[in-house]
Amino acid sequence: MTRPVKAAVFGTGSWGTAFGMVLADAGCDVTLWGRRAEVAEAVNSTRTNPDYLPGVELPANVRATTDAAEAAADADFTVLAVPSQTLRENLADWAPLLAPDTVLVSLMKGVELGSAMRMSEVIADVAKVPQERIAIVTGPNLAREIAARQPAAAVVACRDEAVAQRLQVACHTPYFRPYTNTDVVGCELGGAVKNVIGLAVGIADGMGLGDNTKGSLITRGLAETTRLGLAMGADPLTFSGLAGLGDLVATCSSPLSRNHTFGTNLGKGMTLEETIAVTKQTAEGVKSCESVLELARRHGVDMPITETVVAIVHEGKPPVVAVKELMSRSAKPERR
Numbered sequence: 001m002t003r004p005v006k007a008a009v010f011g012t013g014s015w016g017t018a019f020g021m022v023l024a025d026a027g028c029d030v031t032l033w034g035r036r037a038e039v040a041e042a043v044n045s046t047r048t049n050p051d052y053l054p055g056v057e058l059p060a061n062v063r064a065t066t067d068a069a070e071a072a073a074d075a076d077f078t079v080l081a082v083p084s085q086t087l088r089e090n091l092a093d094w095a096p097l098l099a100p101d102t103v104l105v106s107l108m109k110g111v112e113l114g115s116a117m118r119m120s121e122v123i124a125d126v127a128k129v130p131q132e133r134i135a136i137v138t139g140p141n142l143a144r145e146i147a148a149r150q151p152a153a154a155v156v157a158c159r160d161e162a163v164a165q166r167l168q169v170a171c172h173t174p175y176f177r178p179y180t181n182t183d184v185v186g187c188e189l190g191g192a193v194k195n196v197i198g199l200a201v202g203i204a205d206g207m208g209l210g211d212n213t214k215g216s217l218i219t220r221g222l223a224e225t226t227r228l229g230l231a232m233g234a235d236p237l238t239f240s241g242l243a244g245l246g247d248l249v250a251t252c253s254s255p256l257s258r259n260h261t262f263g264t265n266l267g268k269g270m271t272l273e274e275t276i277a278v279t280k281q282t283a284e285g286v287k288s289c290e291s292v293l294e295l296a297r298r299h300g301v302d303m304p305i306t307e308t309v310v311a312i313v314h315e316g317k318p319p320v321v322a323v324k325e326l327m328s329r330s331a332k333p334e335r336r
């Protein structure tokens with residue numbers, strides 16, 4: 001008899017835990033690694049993660065540990081679900097513990113500050129594994145909705161299509177429908193930049209602006225994401241798929257999105273410090289807007305919405321002034 005697929009999930013935040021549940025529902029044996037003993041204990045003794053997914057009962061084939069070696073042992077898939085800006089440091093500790101042929105799976109939607117590396121690049125750099133053994137999961141997947149087993153589609157991307165297909169099987173459930181893609185660059189950029197556009201839409205919502213503004217920001221946000229993607233070798237069609245438009249729509253529409261909510265608080269007039277103080281979870285766009293802008297500059301790509309978000313979040317530009325400036329840019333054809 002073959003043994004069940006084994007998955008280790010590093011990070012017991014809301015998405016690590018919810019995706020662990022998806023893998024378990026798909027038949028995998030799942031071990032969550034968490035930093036805090038009380039979270040691991042709660043998962044093992046009450047089958048819940050009260051800090052991150054209160055009220056959600058986890059399947060019996062999910063357990064948790066604070067011992068990284070124990071989590072990593074024999075894992076077919078090693079899933080990484082920590083904040084993008086701590087991944088390098090975290091993975092440096094875990095790399096010596098990884099099972100020899102494990103596939104590393106990134107759930108993260110950010111770009112590293114300083115290096116402007118995508119998460120799959122950070123993984124390759126730190127764990128010294130080829131891109132063919134690195135996959136990502138992305139798409140419109142708000143953790144709380146997935147944890148409620150509401151239907152959603154997703155993308156599993158890997159340069160090696162056979163590896164993407166293995167992961168697709170490992171996380172396919174009646175409520176979670178993953179599609180494969182080999183355009184890792186496009187899928188990762190879609191996930192990271194949608195957080196920046198989610199901040200912009202949140203700011204507009206907080207200012208009391210309506211759905212025309214939202215529709216315009218989503219569409220022009222997708223246009224600047226696609227421009228960057230093309231310059232970086234991505235397939236432009238990826239951006240009209242789940243990793244692009246799909247995730248952008250979910251994030252920009254939902255009060256469950258931390259990036260959207262963060263932007264809304266700023267748009268209502270809270271300062272950056274006040275907004276950070278009330279944000280208990282990772283809002284990747286707050287830091288990644290700077291690394292996305294760095295990528296845009298390196299590749300000579302115009303990303304006016306991203307630039308505006310950086311100016312509001314990090315340079316203290318008042319949203320009202322920023323909107324005026326964005327609207328008074330020189331007129332141009334839509335497709336350029």
Ligand SMILES: NC(=O)C1=CN([C@@H]2O[C@H](COP(=O)(O)OP(=O)(O)OC[C@H]3O[C@@H](n4cnc5c(N)ncnc54)[C@H](O)[C@@H]3O)[C@@H](O)[C@H]2O)C=CC1
Nearest residue numbers: 012013014015016081082086107108109141142143281282
């Ligand atoms: N929550 C969601 O709906 C979704 C989140 N994502 C992405 O997944 C990634 C993780 O997000 P969430 O789980 O939602 O975040 P979260 O804020 O809920 O959890 C983050 C986890 O990382 C841990 N952590 C924080 N700092 C750490 C450090 N220095 N070292 C080790 N662990 C640390 C926290 O203890 C927590 O377990 C992000 O990149 C996010 O963009 C992607 C899709 C959906």
Ligand SMILES: O=C(CO)COP(=O)(O)O
Nearest residue numbers: 139140141142257258259
């Ligand atoms: O990526 C997400 C949904 O797909 C979650 O968005 P937030 O990180 O903004 O909550």
